[in-house]
Amino acid sequence: MAGNRSTSHISEDSRLARLDAELLHIGNTGTVEFDLTLPSVGANGSTVSWSSGDDHWLEPDGTVHRPQFGRGDRMVTLTATVRHGAASETRTFEVRVLEQRAGFTVIDAAPLSLTADAGARYDLPAFVAAHTDDGRTVAVPVTWDDGTAHTASVTAGDTIVHHGVVQHAGSPDDIASPDDIASPDNVASPDNAAPNARRGTVPVTATIHVGTSGSQTETAPARTVAYQRISPIPFSHARLAGEWPLSRNQQDRFFYLRDLDLDRPLREFRRTAGLDDHGAEPMTGWDAPDSQLRGHTLGHLMSAYALAYAATGDGTMRHPLDYLVGSLAEVQRALAARPGIHPGFLSAYDETQFDLLERLVTYPTIWAPYYTLHKILAGLLDAYRYAGNDTALDLARGIGLWTYERLRKLPRERLQRMWSLYIAGEFGGMNESLAILYRIDGDPRFLEAARMFDNDRLLTPMLQHEDALGGMHANQHIPQVIGWVEMFRVCGDRRYLDAARFFADTVLDHHLYAMGGTGEGEMFHDPDAIGSLLDDDTAESCATYNMVKLVSRLYEFDPDRRYVDYLDWAFLNHIAASASRREDGGSTYFMPTRPGGRKRFDLEENSCCHGTGLESHFLAASCAFASDARTFMVNRYLPLLFHDQTASLFMQRDYTNPGRATMSFTRLNRRAISFHVPDWSADGSVTLRVRSRRDAFDLMDDAGARIHVGAATREPGALLPTPSDPVTLRRSGVRQVTITLPDDEDERTWSNALFELTFTTRFRLIPTPDRPDVAAVAWGPYVLAALDDRQEMLTADFGQADGSGCLSDDEFEQGGDPLTFIHRRSGLRFVPLTFVEADRPYHLYVRAVRE
Ligand SMILES: [Zn+2]
Structure with missing residues (x-):
């Protein structure tokens, strides 16, 4: 018996040691610039001791010594030994100590x-x-x-x-x-x-x-949509289907969200408010009880449930959302009754971090309190906007007024210093959410509060049309730009739109990796520094989530074809690629670009990218369609069902044959349809075939010529008529093709028509701007990666590209399945980056040489 007790003590000691090791949290170790705070006691009383793999850069007490500029970042392994009674556990952390930036x-x-x-x-x-x-x-x-x-x-x-x-x-x-x-x-x-x-x-x-007008200090703006040339149709009217990567990711995320224990993310909110925590297990990683960023995942979860409901129409997503919002309502009420907390405040901690930020205290003493507040506010607004939860709007109003009352007491200079603090002053898209709240509610205090988040360090260079992004944190700033678009929408101040367009164009032109991601080590670097910055820490997923949001908002005011191409490319090649392709909620943090890099999925760390990865797949149909008074615009080709006041349609596209898409309408209230020609279609070429499944009808093509589509034929005894022979329009060098019904045809004619689009899928190189011999390989809409265990830059001779930049199809042969391509001369085996599995070494970039 005594022996049994002793065994149970030991097993309890090891359980607690293991649990405390799991719960250890030392902040974001991917970009370390400041001393780390290393705990000496675990959550359940274990003692924790630390050792460093390289004291020169990181001492065992957490003191950081950054390498001088030019000596490069250092990776140091930090080991925690966690002891509880007789048991001990170790846990290692890989810490990247950033070199000092250039003076x-x-x-x-x-x-x-x-x-x-x-x-x-x-x-x-x-x-x-x-x-x-x-x-x-x-x-x-x-x-x-x-x-x-x-x-x-x-x-x-x-x-x-x-x-x-x-x-x-x-x-x-x-x-x-x-x-x-x-x-x-x-x-x-x-x-x-x-x-x-x-x-x-x-x-x-x-x-x-x-x-006399249009100044930066407009005080009584009209609460109306300021300037909108076209209306993108909300993603919530489309239902993705089939085996398309984004459709599949939506299903995986849906099942992950359905089975979550929601008391866990609520735990620290409830405990801060003095409420019962329902016995929930603590969260881990960035959301751990002692993490200064705790609570952010709950905000992402509310957005994810709301977006999942909007994207799938499945009511089972509303129950967890209502539970979270209802629980937060209790928390907000209970917090207001606690000393030192002001009405409307809602976080998983008290107001201390906000007090310290106003005293310009830096990370890691505090960790971005307004960033976390933004996730909560955005989640509540999404719950209201996409799932009709009115309580969520009330809670959001409380946060909005709390923010206004707090910030209006601070001089502008102080705000500017706060917002320019690295990480500590990161505020996500507070300006975006407050502008949306103003649009919904009309209280001018929300607009005023949104303006208080104007961050001159980013805004002024963009207004000056100067690319000063080098050295700035990418995902700290992209959401602020989404906020500018929303500010323009509600107050019509064109400075915001102008700055946002310059920012987006600058990132798209000078700061993108081939899969559509941006930033290295979370930071923007000098313009066009891409080939010289290929490593494990490139293309943070949350930055791309925010880029697609930014570009889809900009598209409403500036329907640039380039924005459509970026959206489609980034969704398929980075966002889809960042998902674990399992029902575990896993997302990549970075997408490695070094030779032989591997995807790693965040399952327990609850990072920023884990949070955005819960949401991003449900936005996959963003800007797929748009319309103006005359034209229905097909921007993106996705297997889906679509239904709204303008149109009902069905579209098919097979991910193994992405050059072809078919669609048919059951209803369309526009006289013209325009089809976007993706920038990857070689020579800007498109073939549009139109057939009738009933009676003959006429069309006007994009050159104004009248073309006749013949009637379907019915074989004796057949149930359905056989569609007519196709009328074929071939175009090249175009960005879109438009067909129109002549005045003598009824709009109902569209339901008679079947459309088939064929684009030209070719192989091509995407060279890096700074090292033109270093290039990614693409085929049609996919960026490819070579599967290879080697860790050095691979070399291949792809032959001469033709005038349109395409490689000869003879360079490659099919490698077993439809999306595996063997490069004949080098033997390299390429597959779309999206389908590369975890821990499989891959090469997104190779050196293209002529032998
Ligand atoms: Zn992130």
């Missing part, structure tokens, strides 16, 4: 041009874009000679010029300190505008054009 010497600051209403107040920005002596562009703090707050003259047409200075030498690591600017006495004289001295300052000017 810079400013040679000039980009001039600034702004507009202001006559007699209205305006603020000069806290940051401007500056050019450095080594050819980079950076956002630097600026000190204005006459301060930041001004009132415009009363005469429209006046021009006001302000002078200021930026520091001559600096580092992106200390950029969050506008106060440190040298005194104005130290300004370089105009005839010495490019001084060689290390110290000193560089002048900058801001020119204010006084106008």
